[in-house]
Amino acid sequence: MKNILLIMSILLLISCNNTIGSDDVIELTNLEFTIDDEKDVTSTALIVKGSVINTGPSKVSSPWYIEGMFYSDTNFTTILGGASQRINVPLESGVNYNWILSFSSSDILESEYEFFGFRNLRGYINQ
Numbered sequence: 695m696k697n698i699l700l701i702m703s704i705l706l707l708i709s710c711n712n713t714i715g716s717d718d719v720i721e722l723t724n725l726e727f728t729i730d731d732e733k734d735v736t737s738t739a740l741i742v743k744g745s746v747i748n749t750g751p752s753k754v755s756s757p758w759y760i761e762g763m764f765y766s767d768t769n770f771t772t773i774l775g776g777a778s779q780r781i782n783v784p785l786e787s788g789v790n791y792n793w794i795l796s797f798s799s800s801d802i803l804e805s806e807y808e809f810f811g812f813r814n815l816r817g818y819i820n821q
Contacts, residue, residue: 736805740812754785760815779794
């Protein structure tokens with residue numbers, strides 16, 4: 695019984711690091727993000743694409759993460775949720791990486807949000 699509780703506690707702690715917008719991470723300040731002008735809406739997902747360049751003097755070691763928040767429109771008054779992507783390659787200084795973030799939820803019909811908003815994009819590593 696103790697082993698089961700220990701395993702469940704470990705799994706819970708691991709899953710807590712995936713909270714979008716968490717302050718319990720180290721934000722990477724030497725990343726410059728570009729968001730593509732065209733956003734995609736499907737019947738099952740809201741999709742944003744872009745690129746990031748490491749403008750700092752040293753490489754970003756893997757794994758590192760990109761995350762952002764999805765809103766119902768570009769007034770940013772109703773948040774739908776967030777998404778993150780784990781990056782499993784290091785990012786050298788001056789190098790670009792193309793990223794895609796996709797959001798879906800059983801609580802909404804994604805195709806109804808053709809003009810969704812997206813912001814609060816950041817890169818980070820877990821502490």
